[in-house]
Each structure stands twice: as C-alpha cells, then as structure tokens.
Amino acid sequence: MALVAVGKLKRIIERKNATKKYPPVSMAQATCLHQKPHYVFLQKWIPRNLLKSDSILEVCCGVGLFGTWLQSRGYTNYVGIDISPARIEVATEFNPLDFRVGDGRALAFKDKSFDFVGYANCFSYVTFAETYDCLKFLDEGLRVARKWLELDAVHSRPGWNPPSFERVHQWLRERGIEDNLIVERELFGNRRLWIVEL
16 A cells, blocks of 8 residues: 555544544554555465455454455455444544444354454454453354454464464364364464464
8 A cells, every 4th residue: 555545544543543532543553554564464364266256354453454455456345343443433434444343252243144254463462361252253253254264363472462373273173173274374473374264
C-alpha cells in the first residue's frame, strides 16, 4: 500500500484516539502497512488454491490491513471481526469492508459459514491463564470453517505467554487434524504459521 494510505490510516487513528472513547489504538498498526516483511507475511497467510470468490473470515482483524490487502488482490467475500470497537471504527473508516465487533471465542456465525478462517496473531497476545481462550479460538474456527483454518503465533513475547509451537501441535493432534496440515512455515522473527485443510 502506498504511503498515502499510511498517512490516511495514521490520521484516522489519531482522530479516534483523541476522542478517548476507547483505549487507544496502536499507531504501529499503521506503520507496518509499507514494511516488506508485513507483505511477505500476508502473501504466505492464504492457501495457494484460495479462490477470489471464496468466503473469508479474519478473526482479530485489527484496523483492517489484511482485508484491504485481500481486496486489492480481487478477493470479494471478506468479513473481519475484532473484539475492539475502536479498531473496528478505524477499519471501517479506512476501508468500508464488512468489519464487525466480535469475539473469536464465540463466533456469531453458523457452522461451516466460511471457506477460510484465519486467526491472525490471536495466539500471540495471551497470558498463561488465558490458554483456555486459545482453545476456544481453535474450536470456534474449526466450527465455522469449511475448507481451511489458519493460525499463527510468536514463540515468545515480552509480557505475554503465547502457547509454544509444540502446544499448538498438541491441540491439533487432540482434535485429529494434525495430519491435515498443508502449511507450516516460519515467517519472520520468531513467528510461525499453520494452515489446516479440513
């Protein structure tokens, strides 16, 4: 995305944060728009055979960067949800796609509603006490996904306790889908991506 888009997104975030209506949205979400690792990551985040018409649900969509990127590549059937009303307001103003406030642990969608369900970074911001939340994310994603489920997480993050990569494999094994992994790759830094074919 062009630097013009970065400037637009920064202005929206600054204006929303100034209202103090919600906790502030991080400006880092705008600055990653034009960073090469972010685009390399996005390109790896979708299955190779995802069709432009396939239905896509992004959980933890933040300010809508992935939805905007998908739209720029011709994907037309996208819904993004985030638990933060502030991020959804920013996302909707930045690009009026189908963004909604929602909780990835209790998705308001029928079973098998989406071809592809992606949990971008959800596992990276949990404490040890919130491990149950990760399992709810996983089970809800499996419930609403028809073809693919994507998960990604960092191995460690200061101040947080994301599940280890081994723990993610254990959860997939317990649900009988570890053998369905079609993608497992390192992204950048200490981040890993998994895509399960259902």
